[in-house]
Amino acid sequence: MPKIIRDEEIYQAVMQVVSERGYAGATTKQMAEAANVSEVTLFRKYHNKLQLIKQAIAALVAQTDFEAATQYTCDITADLLRVVQAYQDSAVKHGQLIFIMLSELPRYPELVDLLDIPFEIYTSIGNLFAKYQSEGILRQEHPLHAVAALLGPLMYSAMLSGALPGHSIPPLNLENHVAVFLEGRRGER
Numbered sequence: 279m280p281k282i283i284r285d286e287e288i289y290q291a292v293m294q295v296v297s298e299r300g301y302a303g304a305t306t307k308q309m310a311e312a313a314n315v316s317e318v319t320l321f322r323k324y325h326n327k328l329q330l331i332k333q334a335i336a337a338l339v340a341q342t343d344f345e346a347a348t349q350y351t352c353d354i355t356a357d358l359l360r361v362v363q364a365y366q367d368s369a370v371k372h373g374q375l376i377f378i379m380l381s382e383l384p385r386y387p388e389l390v391d392l393l394d395i396p397f398e399i400y401t402s403i404g405n406l407f408a409k410y411q412s413e414g415i416l417r418q419e420h421p422l423h424a425v426a427a428l429l430g431p432l433m434y435s436a437m438l439s440g441a442l443p444g445h446s447i448p449p450l451n452l453e454n455h456v457a458v459f460l461e462g463r464r465g466e467r
Contacts, residue, residue: 288313288320289334296331297374301382301389306330332392335375339395342368348402350409354416358428358456361403365429366452369436377437400425414465428459 291313296304306327310317324330347364351357376396383389404421411418431450439447 285333285337288315288323288330289337292330292334293338293375296378300378301331301386328388328392331379335379335392336395338368338375339399344368344399344402348399348406350406354410355456355460357406357410358459359452361406362428362432362452362456366432366436366449369432403429411465416463417465419463424463427463428456431455 288309292304292309295309295312298304299308304327306320307317309327309330310320313320320330324333342364344364347360349357349360379389379392383393400422403425407416407421407424410416411421416424432455435447435450438445
């Protein structure tokens, strides 16, 4: 009886190996061993390392449901709290993988395609900001700059936690973070 290959298990193994070894240091052999499958199976199913990692990142994003997190509801506080909660949940689970991909991008330009999905999320959050800006609830600035200001502290905390695993870095109080963000960016309405 052939072994059932579960993509989710393979994706978890891929994320673990790449997070530990980086893109260049991670081999498909190591990924296969971590997933408890043969390397040939990985090549048959995913074709190459880059494609496998791209599919793993797509699965990671699908788990978080950023589409729901970026829905406009007329309640900016609730909307932004939902965005930062989804981002923090994702960063805690898989942030190290994205940071490694970003750091290795200058040496491996083929990785740029891996950032398409995270950039789509970033853009959808920017679209949410643009809606509130058009209503005068948020001040006018480039929406992607506002996204960076909202998510930047979360990214920094996640990076430090990943880089310094032995140190206790307290999580941000998300309600307070959103309140402070909004205090400095309220529109004239």
